[in-house]
Amino acid sequence: MEKRPAVLVLADGTVFKGNAVGKIGTTTGEIAFNTGMTGYQEVFTDPSYHRQILVMTTSHIGNYGVHEDEIESESIKISGLVTKKFSPNFSRPAAFDSLQNYMERDKVVGISDIDTRALVRHIRNAGAMNAIISSENLDVDSLKEELKKVPSMDGLELSSEVSCTTPYTMGDENAEVKVALLDLGVKKNIARCLAERGCYVKIFPMNSSVEDMMAFNPDGFMLSNGPGDPSAMPETVELVKQIVNTGIPAFGICLGHQVLALSQGLQTEKMHNGHRGINHPIKNLITGKGEITSQNHGFVVSHESVEANPEVELTHIHLNDNTVAGIRLKNKKVFSVQYHPEASAGPHDSRYLFDEFVENMTAVKV
Structure with missing residues (x-):
């Protein structure tokens, strides 16, 4: 898969640069991290993650593809994905498709090849905040302005x-x-x-x-x-x-x-x-x-x-x-x-x- 640059900007101005995964586009949400080692498809389809950009602390995501029975709802509910290593290919015989195609189907924007350890440490210290991922606009200043329009999760009925x-x-x-x-x-x-x-x-x-x-x-x-x-x-x-x-x-x-x-x-x-x-x-x-x-x-x-x-x-x-x-x-x-x-x-x-x-x-x- 040809790599295309992407950028992640946090509400406090912190910037991470990486490569695009999933749909090419821009997405916003509250950034959060999940420490689970398995079950990424179940996590991504959990409605509780609606309007959240999710950081996976496991190094490799996508390596076992997706399975039609491993869903918690009918579509991906996270608003964006952040991961260190993303595999566009999969090796599990039971899988019916790649995570890349699955994300494209549900129009989910993501970013890979960033230091997720540093990102998680930052979130742990600074606390929950909104973030924006873009693989179509790499201008950090304009992304910061767009991020200011995103409502806080505090007080939000979803x-x-x-x-x-x-x-x-x-x-x-x-x-x-x-x-x-x-x-x-x-x-x-x-x-x-x-x-x-x-x-x-x-x-x-x-x-x-x-x-x-x-x-x-x-x-x-x-x-x-x-x-x-x-x-x-x-x-x-x-x-x-x-x-x-x-x-x-x-x-x-x-x-x-x-x-x-x-x-x-x-x-x-x-x-x-x-x-x-x-x-x-x-x-x-x-x-x-x-x-x-x-x-x-x-x-x-x-x-x-x-x-x-x-x-x-x-x-x-x-x-x-x-x-x-x-x-x-x-x-x-x-x-x-x-x-x-x-x-x-x-x-x-x-x-x-x-x-x-x-x-x-x-x-x-x-």
């Missing part, structure tokens, strides 16, 4: 841009347990994990009403992951409050965890640079056991607000920084976690949470 528009189902319609899943930017594997446990899942758009969801006669509610700032979603927070008040068991993941917390009067806050990768250590405070988990979030539930609410129990903490990683309501069968128990690719240490959710639904149903 779920409406990735949520489904009409309901759909997954699993056996004759299953004894039915789950109404609120799609805030859901990963396909969340619904798969429920279907694998004998649940019939109906996925609802984020603008659904509690009456719409109750008409399905669910035994439980799933609150999905998704992108953006949870505090910019007052209608969704109110909907989740109504869902909790039904008394039906509920389980929230990532953004679903955050809007659940907000619905109970807790607070969320923007993180310095977020947690993204498949190697994050979590401690379950109920069992005392540790878990290696998959994570992808730039906001977190305030620790102080959890401690100040007598109706909410802290169940999991992140061992790197002691941030809130899980909560449950003391008077209802409602719980949530900040990380991804459906991880794919990633560790399966936390899949037991789906079993607990099914047990909660079954217990109430009986």
Whole structure:
């Protein structure tokens, strides 16, 4: 593949020069980094990464191509890719295409051949910020001006841009347990994990009403992951409050965890640079056991607000920084976690949470 120059400019003026990958063009977004060693296709198609430029800390990306079954949504959701080494060729027999062609298909702009270690160290110190990649305009000054127009992720509602528009189902319609899943930017594997446990899942758009969801006669509610700032979603927070008040068991993941917390009067806050990768250590405070988990979030539930609410129990903490990683309501069968128990690719240490959710639904149903 003939190399074409590209440039990456950060909001603080830092510049990296490299070579173009994917579509030739210009893209913007909040820059973030992922520390996972595998699963780049699942990461790139995760709706939670919508409007983010993603730095992969693994040196080689693209070497095993792409596979039609390894997706979390129907298209790439990252707004741009940054990597050290990019392989336009692939060697896995099961792959159906190259990552290069996949990115071109979904019009994703990227840059390679830059020092990603230096970039990640800079982001870790300076914190999350917007960035711009261009392989069609190499004039840094004009790119800086264009970058000034990009809104901050803080205060940005993005779920409406990735949520489904009409309901759909997954699993056996004759299953004894039915789950109404609120799609805030859901990963396909969340619904798969429920279907694998004998649940019939109906996925609802984020603008659904509690009456719409109750008409399905669910035994439980799933609150999905998704992108953006949870505090910019007052209608969704109110909907989740109504869902909790039904008394039906509920389980929230990532953004679903955050809007659940907000619905109970807790607070969320923007993180310095977020947690993204498949190697994050979590401690379950109920069992005392540790878990290696998959994570992808730039906001977190305030620790102080959890401690100040007598109706909410802290169940999991992140061992790197002691941030809130899980909560449950003391008077209802409602719980949530900040990380991804459906991880794919990633560790399966936390899949037991789906079993607990099914047990909660079954217990109430009986």
